[in-house]
Amino acid sequence: MIAKNRPDPRLGLDPAVLGFSEASRGFYRRGTETVARSLVGAWIARRWRGRWYGGRIVETEAYLGARDRGAHSWAGRRTARVEPMYADGGHLYVFLVYGMHHCANVVTRREGEPEAVLLRAAEGPEGAPDRLMSGPGKLCAALGITKAESGLDLLGRDAVRIFTRRGRRPALGVSPRIGVDYAGEAKSWPLRFFDADSEAVSRP
DNA sequence: CACATGATCGCCT
């Protein structure tokens, strides 16, 4: 039996090889929409048993805290599950949906400002299946990210990190968010961002 | 291709 938090071996690659370097605290403390845009093209990496696994992020969604009916922190909701959203920018918030899939978020802004960016899709290194991470649940499954990783500091010595790279930025597509039909006005807010040229973007 | 459905359970009401 394969451990649930074991990354897919086909995603093994050290991001330094590709010229990526670790994002700073300041990167995450910016406005949530800005961070969501900047994360398209960044590298999400998982350290497991001394090796790196990861992929290039191709789709994100911004969740704007208390004023956003689509966010778990809507109207200031603050429960044990959502608590990591209230941490300083650069922490990880992971939750379980539909009783079986995990979703990973990058917390933005400052401590006490519960906003975050959902990582919806990524493409793996050369040789990995095209659509292995083409959705938030699949991304977590492939990297072995579960609730056990919720609350981790992306800048600490913890096992999940994000790397960025200078240079050409992907052409961005923008749309309303997926799966928030219940969110009233916020349902139509254009807060989903994706690499317009990637095959690994989710298709609902 | 466009729906429709079942799986499965923690979280919030």
Added chain:
DNA sequence: GGCGATCATGTGG
């Protein structure tokens, strides 16, 4: 007690 920041599979046109 209801339902969700999802996914894979099945049906029918």
